Amino acid sequence: MKNQDQEIAQKMSGAQLLLKSLQKHDVELVFGYPGGAVLPLYDALYDAEIPNILTRHEQGAVHAAEGYAKATGKPGVVIVTSGPGATNVVTGIADAMGDSVPLIVITGQVATPGIGKDAFQEADILGITLPITKHNYQVRDVEELEKTIDEAFHIATTGRKGPVVIDLPKDISIIEGTYTQRTKPVNLISYQPTTNPSQLQITRLMEQLKKAKKPIVLAGAGITAANAAKELQEFVERYKLPTVTTLLGLGTLPADCPYFLGMGGMHGSYASNMALAECDLLINIGSRFDDRLATCPSQFATGAVIAHIDIDPAEIGKIIPTDIPIVGDAKNALEKLLAFEPFEVDSQAWQELCIERKQKYPFKYDRENKDEIKPQRVIEKIGEITKGQSFVSTDVGQHQMWVAQYYPFNFPNQLITSGGLGTMGFGIPAGIGAQFAYRDRPVIVFVGDGGFQMTNQEFAILNENGLNVKFVLINNGSLGMVRQWQERFHNERRSSSVFDGQPDFIKLAEAYGIDAVRIMNPATVDSELEAAFAKEGPMLIEVIVSNSEHVTPMVPAGVPNDQMIGVE
Numbered sequence: 001m002k003n004q005d006q007e008i009a010q011k012m013s014g015a016q017l018l019l020k021s022l023q024k025h026d027v028e029l030v031f032g033y034p035g036g037a038v039l040p041l042y043d044a045l046y047d048a049e050i051p052n053i054l055t056r057h058e059q060g061a062v063h064a065a066e067g068y069a070k071a072t073g074k075p076g077v078v079i080v081t082s083g084p085g086a087t088n089v090v091t092g093i094a095d096a097m098g099d100s101v102p103l104i105v106i107t108g109q110v111a112t113p114g115i116g117k118d119a120f121q122e123a124d125i126l127g128i129t130l131p132i133t134k135h136n137y138q139v140r141d142v143e144e145l146e147k148t149i150d151e152a153f154h155i156a157t158t159g160r161k162g163p164v165v166i167d168l169p170k171d172i173s174i175i176e177g178t179y180t181q182r183t184k185p186v187n188l189i190s191y192q193p194t195t196n197p198s199q200l201q202i203t204r205l206m207e208q209l210k211k212a213k214k215p216i217v218l219a220g221a222g223i224t225a226a227n228a229a230k231e232l233q234e235f236v237e238r239y240k241l242p243t244v245t246t247l248l249g250l251g252t253l254p255a256d257c258p259y260f261l262g263m264g265g266m267h268g269s270y271a272s273n274m275a276l277a278e279c280d281l282l283i284n285i286g287s288r289f290d291d292r293l294a295t296c297p298s299q300f301a302t303g304a305v306i307a308h309i310d311i312d313p314a315e316i317g318k319i320i321p322t323d324i325p326i327v328g329d330a331k332n333a334l335e336k337l338l339a340f341e342p343f344e345v346d347s348q349a350w351q352e353l354c355i356e357r358k359q360k361y362p363f364k365y366d367r368e369n370k371d372e373i374k375p376q377r378v379i380e381k382i383g384e385i386t387k388g389q390s391f392v393s394t395d396v397g398q399h400q401m402w403v404a405q406y407y408p409f410n411f412p413n414q415l416i417t418s419g420g421l422g423t424m425g426f427g428i429p430a431g432i433g434a435q436f437a438y439r440d441r442p443v444i445v446f447v448g449d450g451g452f453q454m455t456n457q458e459f460a461i462l463n464e465n466g467l468n469v470k471f472v473l474i475n476n477g478s479l480g481m482v483r484q485w486q487e488r489f490h491n492e493r494r495s496s497s498v499f500d501g502q503p504d505f506i507k508l509a510e511a512y513g514i515d516a517v518r519i520m521n522p523a524t525v526d527s528e529l530e531a532a533f534a535k536e537g538p539m540l541i542e543v544i545v546s547n548s549e550h551v552t553p554m555v556p557a558g559v560p561n562d563q564m565i566g567v568e
């Protein structure tokens with residue numbers, strides 16, 4: 001008896017089969033760069049409905065795909081060639097792994113007879129990416145290709161999301177296979193993520209909440225991944241719970257939510273870090289207790305009962321001993337928490353203390369200094385201009401932390417930044433990727449003069465694709481974050497962190513046909529920013545800032561959260 005799948009079976013080349021399968025998974029575009037091993041695939045793309053965005057470097061392609069995925073929650077797709085094309089995406093794959101970003105990376109491979117024989121442009125990409133992917137495949141049989149792609153999408157987008165590599169030998173992309181438009185749901189015996197949390201553990205958590213005097217919520221990227229920001233806000237408001245977010249959790253509560261204490265950890269707010277140190281119940285939802293947050297695990301929240309909700313059981317108890325482990329999807333968990341008959345938590349004094357600290361110790365910089373432009377002011381002002389409604393991509397460094405501190409984030413997915421791996425070069429392509437996802441919404445990229453020089457070649461694709469991204473280059477003439485650590489912890493020995501010469505960034509942007517402006521006058525910085533943001537189209541806004549500024553306050557690495565320096 002024929003089943004439905006067989007009836008619509010069609011013969012086509014592996015390359016066409018792959019593209020058909022991407023279409024089946026609603027892929028609207030791919031980011032990539034061609035080369036010998038993927039020539040058949042690019043040939044098929046020539047006629048395909050899915051456009052390929054030709055970045056100028058494979059690293060640009062993979063970060064753009066991450067930006068697209070971070071902004072939408074949908075998987076980003078990358079196609080690169082074998083060998084050097086594939087190794088050029090390794091950083092982005094590791095970045096996606098660190099931040100649980102759903103990604104499908106299709107790498108070309110030399111033809112099967114050449115594999116393992118040092119063929120031209122051969123690299124063992126399975127071996128290289130094994131520790132930095134959620135899963136990886138090499139397709140050796142064209143009849144396995146469609147199933148492999150279905151599985152890859154399933155793995156990348158379920159449970160704890162992440163990158164999946166599909167290595168495609170050239171001959172497999174040429175020979176004919178059968179496309180069946182499989183509709184059978186993927187069912188992998190060894191991969192069955194637990195999404196529905198145990199009612200028993202949920203009840204234990206609510207019993208603790210009833211008793212708590214100093215409860216807090218720690219909200220991480222798991223909230224965004226599970227699309228659970230609405231439920232989080234309801235839970236926090238119902239029980240009046242002071243809430244700390246991680247860097248990647250910014251936006252899960254709107255900036256003006258009275259219970260939001262700010263980001264916690266190394267460059268987090270005083271109110272957040274004190275709340276982490278003094279709470280008696282910590283409800284961690286979707287954060288992995290990264291060392292930038294739990295700066296000293298052995299002395300972290302020592303007086304608290306720790307409840308940890310995470311889709312990945314391996315995270316629970318990994319860093320911080322956990323009293324109430326809850327494996328599951330953050331949305332399901334919050335729905336179950338909200339299903340409880342509401343009760344009063346006796347924690348008013350604690351709420352008031354947390355909120356008072358937030359008001360008394362906001363992030364501060366020297367507002368009176370009229371001699372130099374303060375980077376913090378630039379970000380604060382852009383927050384005002386855009387009313388906290390823009391997608392914001394950042395690179396890595398001091399500017400990234402100031403964005404986290406001073407931009408008012410209001411919705412999940414809004415901040416597109418490299419948290420876990422801390423990848424310089426991420427910001428520009430990731431912001432471009434986000435703009436591909438939301439053509440009509442504003443996207444700003446904040447980038448330092450160091451990171452700018454890692455991936456600015458992607459400016460080439462702005463006009464080509466009619467994109468409208470504003471790039472704010474915070475130019476401090478140095479690798480600011482490295483310089484800060486050297487000034488603080490290495491006797492001010494600025495080893496290789498100050499640039500002796502820089503290109504003319506304005507001319508560089510103009511060479512790509514991008515409008516550009518340099519802002520240097522502290523007296524007119526606000527109005528010049530307003531004028532720049534009033535213009536349509538892509539633009540580079542270079543702001544010359546002091547080269548001696550530090551990000552404060554700070555919890556030095558390895559020190560408990562309540563021992564912040566630079567709190568005034």
Ligand SMILES: Cc1ncc(C[n+]2csc(CCOP(=O)(O)OP(=O)(O)O)c2C)c(N)n1
Pocket residue numbers: 395396397398399400422423424425447448449450451452474476478479480481482
């Ligand atoms: C690919 C990569 N190389 C090196 C580093 C180490 N690093 C972290 S921050 C930083 C300085 C960044 O300087 P810049 O881009 O100018 O930004 P700023 O800190 O000045 O805002 C460096 C070198 C990194 N995070 N990523």
